[in-house]
Amino acid sequence: MTHGAVGRSPVMADVARIAGVSHQTVSRVLNHHPNVKPATRDRVLAAIEELGYRRNLSARALVTRRTNTLGVVAFDTTLYGPASTLFGLEQAARDAGYFISIVSLKTINRKTVGEALDYLAAQAVDGLIAIAPQVEAAIAVSALQGNVPVVAVEGGEADGMPVVAVDQLRGAELATRHLLHLGHRTVWHVAGPVDWLEAEGRRRGWRATLEAAAVEVPPVVEGDWSPRAGYEAGRRIADEARAGRATAVFVSNDQMALGLLRALHEAGIRVPQDVSIVGFDDIPEAEFLTPPLTTVRQDFAEVGRKSIALLLDLIETGPRPEAERIVVPPTLVTRASTTAPATT
Amino acid sequence: MTHGAVGRSPVMADVARIAGVSHQTVSRVLNHHPNVKPATRDRVLAAIEELGYRRNLSARALVTRRTNTLGVVAFDTTLYGPASTLFGLEQAARDAGYFISIVSLKTINRKTVGEALDYLAAQAVDGLIAIAPQVEAAIAVSALQGNVPVVAVEGGEADGMPVVAVDQLRGAELATRHLLHLGHRTVWHVAGPVDWLEAEGRRRGWRATLEAAAVEVPPVVEGDWSPRAGYEAGRRIADEARAGRATAVFVSNDQMALGLLRALHEAGIRVPQDVSIVGFDDIPEAEFLTPPLTTVRQDFAEVGRKSIALLLDLIETGPRPEAERIVVPPTLVTRASTTAPATT
DNA sequence: TTGTGTCGTGTGAACGTTAACAAATCCGCC
DNA sequence: GGCGGATTTGTTAACGTTCACACGACACAA
Incomplete structure (x- = not known):
């Protein structure tokens, strides 16, 4: 960082002059071109170091x-x-x-x-x-x-x-099958927005799993990913649960599951004793909800x-x-x- | 997009030729230079449109x-x-x-x-x-x-x-004062990591508010922003609450507040009846926790x-x-x- | 010795834009 | 009708890099 010609930042030609080579050789060193004599390379690198040279990416982009x-x-x-x-x-x-x-x-x-x-x-x-x-x-x-x-x-x-x-289908399948294996007669689903591909994939995976198990497919409850949507879905689910129709819910993401937990709690419905819940995403909060949330982790x-x-x-x-x-x-x-x- | 010389993307000179001007005039139009005759400008713009011309930012950056x-x-x-x-x-x-x-x-x-x-x-x-x-x-x-x-x-x-x-100090003050105004004798604090400036600001604001109110300053409970840290802090706070020493807590962020809520729930301590909680951030989930979380919103x-x-x-x-x-x-x-x- | 090939290096010309300056045109007004 | 000044346009030269090519040095085989 000596050579304090502060006027402008150094360019290849400056490096070349100090190293006693042409600017092209400097370029070759910078681009790891094989055909440069080690001694020359070292001199160039030393000059670069000395000047604090940095190659101008705009010029490079212009030509490459x-x-x-x-x-x-x-x-x-x-x-x-x-x-x-x-x-x-x-x-x-x-x-x-x-x-x-x-x-x-x-x-x-x-x-x-x-x-x-x-x-x-x-x-x-x-x-x-x-x-x-x-x-x-x-x-x-x-x-x-x-x-x-x-x-x-x-x-x-x-x-x-x-x-x-x-693999959204696979994720939905994992969630749904887990609930069926536990003995639930069927699984409800709170879905994401219809025009989201992930929401669609999870919905399809859920439905396919239920159909493969030959159980009844409840109507889909629509949501928009937000905790609020989950909360509203939860009020609907609470009614179904009270009527003995819903004992397990697969929610399309954890944020909605969080809202749903809130709604069920308000309605006096216990999770998991009355209703089991599975989310999707495994957000850092999932482990510390009340109760801790079973969910599908995406990497x-x-x-x-x-x-x-x-x-x-x-x-x-x-x-x-x-x-x-x-x-x-x-x-x-x-x-x-x-x-x-x-x-x- | 006619003139299908697909060989390379058009440059200023191409536009200039079609518009019947010099490349410099094209540059002037592009840079909104005032001294260009409207008719000329229109011709240039038409040529740009026709060719689908886009200026090369690397070349521009190189010179500017x-x-x-x-x-x-x-x-x-x-x-x-x-x-x-x-x-x-x-x-x-x-x-x-x-x-x-x-x-x-x-x-x-x-x-x-x-x-x-x-x-x-x-x-x-x-x-x-x-x-x-x-x-x-x-x-x-x-x-x-x-x-x-x-x-x-x-x-x-x-x-x-x-x-x-x-303004972290102000935020902490709002939270702490709110709790004091409600009638709490003092306010506990779950802090963020010591080397974080925000954590430090909130801690200082909390302490200053307590001191201004001339009330006892409880020891700080350390955390690291994570729900897990909040959960662990919660077990400590639960002990204090059972002993009648803690009735209000200001937590340095909402994620930790969430973990803390979980820990208190496990310990059978009711929020807000036994302990009041204030968080910080107003994450989207805050409104749908159990109970919904009082918090400080940052824009x-x-x-x-x-x-x-x-x-x-x-x-x-x-x-x-x-x-x-x-x-x-x-x-x-x-x-x-x-x-x-x-x-x- | 001479040719052939590889290695190491240098020379000059791009790349596509803007800046600086110069030239041409236009306008109003005496 | 010509003059001063502004407006509009063009010409040329950077900007800093890589690419294409050329050239000399050297090694090796014929």
């Missing part, structure tokens, strides 16, 4: 046409799931030497997603990760196909787009890592003949909110 | 020495507070036409923060937001001062660094907006003679977890 930046479109990163996925994405990208540029949307539809993608395209990202948990979003993303490599997280199965997702970090790995591979090797679909398995975490039904 | 990117260093964006702040930051930055590049750390110390700042510096960000809620982080960030404009979010008061923060989105506004101002106008400190006021949200103490 690679920005080393990945774009991420996400929805409501305030929720535990998306936030965790994002965290995993960011770690993995950084480990791979990529920068991440995020757009998080508060409302999601073809227009906002389109704008977000435009915004990232303006930045000339090398690849794109779309956390596209809604049908609309998935459509908007798939429309973009072909321009720049894209990987969808939690996207639908069709679209011919590479997808990394937790969000793993989803993030797998997504980045797939995207980088796509960037390196070009598009695949057929779209890949990587599935991350969920696991059931059994806690105190589930038990065998009371024998009446 | 501005990347239009802001760096954000954050810690555990999985937590509700940081995630919400980040969301606000991102929105505000995008509205202002800036890109955001994030580094989120899982462990925070001088080394990791230093690396993160290095990483962002390599990207030549125009400015830096550091969510620096820990003493160590604040120090690491302030070391960087002078190179590039920096704004700290939730940073300490000293350092001569511009800071945007929620994270506002913190994000104010931070970006300050940073952009710093970038435009250069550093200030004295560091600004912008404070966002918290508000008390009263729910069912607090009431007057039982008269014994």
